[in-house]
Amino acid sequence: MTTKLQILGPYTPEHEGPFCTREKTLVEILSKKDRNGKILGYVGDRNGLTEWEGNGQFDPTRMSDTQYDLMNAREVPVAREFWVNEFKRADGHIGVSHAHETELKAINERHELENWNWTRTIHVREVLPGDGE
Known part of the structure; x- marks a missing residue:
């Protein structure tokens, strides 16, 4: 059996994980709150850290939803x-x-x-x- 990520909704700090982007790319969170109040983590297999606002939005202006916004997720089984x-x-x-x-x-x-x-x-x-x- 394999699994895929199902989005549960926008990021909330209470959620224990897993997390993903709106595109359903897995996100490994390193810090839910750095010194500047930002969330830090790795998106997929990228080596560089990504930064989100404290509410999980990628756009620091908070003007629009983006494909990179942080989402709460869960793993669900997928039949092969x-x-x-x-x-x-x-x-x-x-x-x-x-x-x-x-x-x-x-x-x-x-x-x-x-x-x-x-x-x-x-x-x-x-x-x-x-x-x-």
Whole structure:
């Protein structure tokens, strides 16, 4: 199971995390209040620190909402979906390829590896707790 961020609403200091931008990019907060009353943190995999106003707004004029504003978030599960190729190995056993993000990528692999004794392409969808009840 994988997860994604769901925005709960604008930044509040009481929220323990996780945090993200309006674009749903993960934010690692280092300080909720520096000496100037600013919030400091890293956005995504960037190396430079980003600074927000104490209310989580990126725009220091507080005139408009931006895509960089700080938001309260939570992680929610996301069902995975992928395709694998099944084939018969030389010893007679069944094997499967690695997972492919799309059916087209699985089909391309099947055509690239013609020495495989391809059996079928299998579409896999993960079922999360509570699904299909």
